[in-house]
Amino acid sequence: QSVLTQPPSVSGAPGQRVTISCTGSSSNIGAGYDVHWYQQLPGTAPKLLIYGNSNRPSGVPDRFSGSKSGTSASLAITGLQAEDEADYYCQSYDSSLSGSNYVFGTGTKVTVL
Amino acid sequence: QVQLQESGPGLVKPSQTLSLTCTVSGGSISSGSYYWSWIRQPAGKGLEWIGRIYTSGSTNYNPSLKSRVTISVDTSKNQFSLKLSSVTAADTAVYYCARVSIVVPIAGAFDIWGQGTMVTVSS
Secondary structure, eight states, X not given: OXXXXXXXXXXXXXXXXXXXXXXXXXXXXXXXXXXXXXXXOTTSOOEEEEBTTTXXXXXXXTTEEEEEETTEXXXXXXXXXXXXXXXXXXXXXXXXXXXXXEEEBOOEEEEEO | OOEEEEESOSEEOTTSOEEEEEEEESSOTTOTTEEEEEEEEOTTSOOEEEEEEOTTSOEEEOTTTTTTXXXXXXXXXXXXXXXXXXXXXXXXXXXXXXXEEOSTTSTTOEEEEOOOEEEEEOO
């Protein structure tokens, strides 16, 4: 029951730029809650890629960048590399009449052609 | 460097209670800067937050699972645990424990994850 919507897949050739959108609503991203992004390589746990909308943890290449506007956020990967082939998830916080909880996006599979 | 490790049965019968423990190493679970969470992922599907606990024992749960979930903490063992009752096949998933910072600007992000443990619900 993901409340954050992402495209199922995106693809690009090595060296290209790809972007992944994350669409929410007024009870989560639009309410001002931060968006975080995770990379999940096959068979492994998710890894924090971007926090606080646009900040990279130590060790994450600057090819990865994040932004947020209104009820949406985006992750951009520039200079796409084969090792970037993975699933990517956005995450935020949602507060509504039914309760409050952390929410994840539906996930996007990035394929390097 | 803080590490998390899940442990518990990999097979649970329908209607029984799933029990998992997360052991924190390389740091204290009593640090006031973090919540400690459980997240799950069915095979081939997305991530679902289950709940979180603070060192004080204060908890918050996903409204969709609240009636079946209990998360507890044992600071003496540097562990926190998950109990999910009345399980069905729909609860079959990889279960992760993770740390959530409460310090800006990384507040609300799951910055450290365990490797995950597969739990199958089947008779």
